[in-house]
Amino acid sequence: MTATADKTQTEILPSFVAGSWWTPSSPQKVTDILDATTGARLTGVSTDGLDTAAAIEHARTVGQQALGELTIHERALQLKELALYLNSRVQELYDVSFATGATQRDHAFDVDGGIGTLFTFSGKGRRELPNSHVIIDGDVEPLSRDGSFIGEHIYQRIPGVAVQINAFNFPVWGMLEKFAPAFVAGVPTVVKPATPTGYVTQKCVELMLESGVLPEGSIQLISGSARDLLDHLDYRDHVAFTGSAATAATLKKHPNVQEGGVRFTAETDSLNAAILGPDADPESPEFEAFVKVVFQEMTVKAGQKCTAIRRVIVPQDRVEAVTAALTERLAAKVVLGDPRVEGTTMGALASKEQQGEVRGAVQRLVDAGGQVRLGGPEGSTGDADAESGAFFAPTVLTFEDARTPEVHSVEAFGPVTSVIGYTDVADAVALAALGSGSLVATVATNDGETARAFAAGIGAHHGRVHVLNRQTAATTTGHGAPVPVLIHGGPGRAGGGEELGGVRAVKHYMQRTAIQGSPDMLTAITGVWHQGAAAHTVTREDVEAGTAVHPFYKSLAELTVGDQFASGLRTVTLEDITAFAEETGDRFYAHTDEEAAMANPFFPRRVAHGYLLVSWAAGLFVAPDPGPVLANYGLENLRFITPVTYDDAIRVTLTAKRITPRVSDEYGEVAWDCRIHNQKDELCAQYDVLTLVAKTWPMAPPETSQG
DSSP states (O other): OOOOOOTTOOSBOOEEETTEEEOOSSOSOOEEEEOTTTOOEEEEEOOTTOOHHHHHHHIIIIIHHHHHTSOHHHHHHHHHHHHHHHHHTHHHHHHHHGGGTOOHHHHIIIIIHHHHHHHHHHHHHHHHSOSSSOEEEEEEEEOSTTSSSEEEEEEEEOSSOEEEEOOSSOTTHHHHHHHHHHHHHTOOEEEEOOGGGHHHHHHHHHHHHHTTOSOTTSEEEOOSOOTTGGGGOOTTOEEEEESOHHHHHHHHTSHHHHTSOOEEEEEOOOOEEEEEOTTOOTTSHHHHHHHHHHHHHHHGGGGOOTTOEEEEEEEGGGHHHHHHHHHHHHHHHOOBSOTTSTTOOBOOOSOHHHHHHHHHHHHHHHHTTOEEEEOOTTOOOTTSOTTTSOOOOOEEEEOSSTTOGGGGTOOOOSSEEEEEEESSHHHHHHHHHTTSSEEEEEEEOSOHHHHHHHHHHHGGGEEEEEEEOTTTTTTOOOTTOOOTTSEEEOSGGGOSOEEESTHHHHHTTEEEEEEEEOHHHHHHHHSSOOTTSOOEEEEHHHHHHTSSOOGGGOOTTTOOTTEEEEOOOEEOOHHHHHHHHHHHOOOOHHHHOHHHHHHSTTOSSSBOOHHHHHHHHHHHHOOOSOOSEEEEEEEEEEEEOSOOBTTOEEEEEEEEEEEEEOTTSSEEEEEEEEEEEETTOOEEEEEEEEEEEESSSSOOOOOOOOO
């Protein structure tokens, strides 16, 4: 998919729908978008006449088909290509983003963070998910005594569209952290960014399309209002919302959500807390790290982060010390101004509207008893022009009554925090819970028991708990930095959603279905061999006679799921067991002491080491000569079931269970179902052998450069 916005359209920000850029021909209403620093007009937005239904239909048809032609690994690899392209054009995103009030440091969280999320989901998609269209969830459940009827769960992509309604504070990361898992899942995205900073999102989408990486219909953009968007959705679709709790509540009331089955997840308001442990006195490393993290959360993106620290909960006798240290640091290090000017450390809020909302929220906190220790509703912004620009001074409040309701209910979405005191750990836990559900809390302590008590007390009220101490102060990713490998979300007021979380996020855009049937049918559906399904069995005698090919001599181009090798029997002697014990040093009594072994209810007498059996099994199934199997890289799910004693014999059955070609390499991964039986056909051990296998054999020689 390639497309470039019409550069002559400067008056109205274009949308990208149904494969092309679009602007209204005769808009009745245009909303002006202003530079957050200077107040100058940047562009306007209008969606008058936009065919939202056509955009949804385009995603469900063209987008679904194009993405469905790719496997999970192929889509994940395209994310990497996209991330590399955006990295090559990153300065263009920085240049546009400055107008939102974002500093160069802020770009690291929004622009760089968004691109980094693409890299992360690309890597996790290829490492942790199969190279197929189906993800198996959990073990097979036997549903009949003879194994002819079984069941298991699988994930498949939802057949609709992923609609993302994003907030203004992270116009790049906010989009890409939703787009990445949906894309890996194979679900097309329609992006509806917040109006004040939507021009940054538009620039990012333009670059994504210019990359030529994305399949047709995999992303669309609505620049401006999309009030009828939910009217065209149904149970096939997923809405991921980030914004205010009030707006989320309104959207949840839509009939298509309430009655039509539209999947709806939200990440909303959050009065996050930072808690200073009782062991962290002003001389401790934890105290210094604590003040630093609160400072960072107040100043990054000018405090316009859903994860920013709004409540600073500290021991009562340290309220003044924390307040003094925080205000001194803010006064010394914050330079308000145009982020494009060298020396500026904090820019403006995203819009004049946002400036007014923050000012009003701070005034509500002051009216409720908050004492202004720095800043305030009309705090000085220094040389920054708060009339033309949307600047707001860093503000620190204290409250005599830590349970003042407004402290725990009014969110000033800017560089504002309130410091309150607690009496003991139980009191601090109760104060944190008054936030009615939050995205994240930091606990600064170097005492393990204190950390345990706080985790147990506040964990159920938060999506993430960040424990900060002297060991992590220099390495932490920070209180307010959602990382793609951990969930981002929280209960209650925070919206109840769980974005990110690695492959968990991918599964948000998939349907889990229970599949029941015979082993053959489940093998056909999943592409993974199931015990009891048809197998193509060869023996060593077949191989030596030249009537069959050992599976280890088949490249990925020749190997099929169900290819199986069945060995002959090998007898275990007492001398074998004793020699293995002496050679390895594993002289556990069950292998070396007849009387003690027989006293154990699990063993008939001295038994063979489990790892002796695994080693012998390899000797029974391995093909010795060079071939497509390049390496053994591990075992999974190893279980020892029936003990093997001397004079018993074992045989092994090895079956190609799962074949995963690597998209970008000349080899792939094969998981082999390995089962060891004794002479009575009792199952003694089972596990998966993991190998790397060449796609073709002989492999093509590596390319060499000419000098």
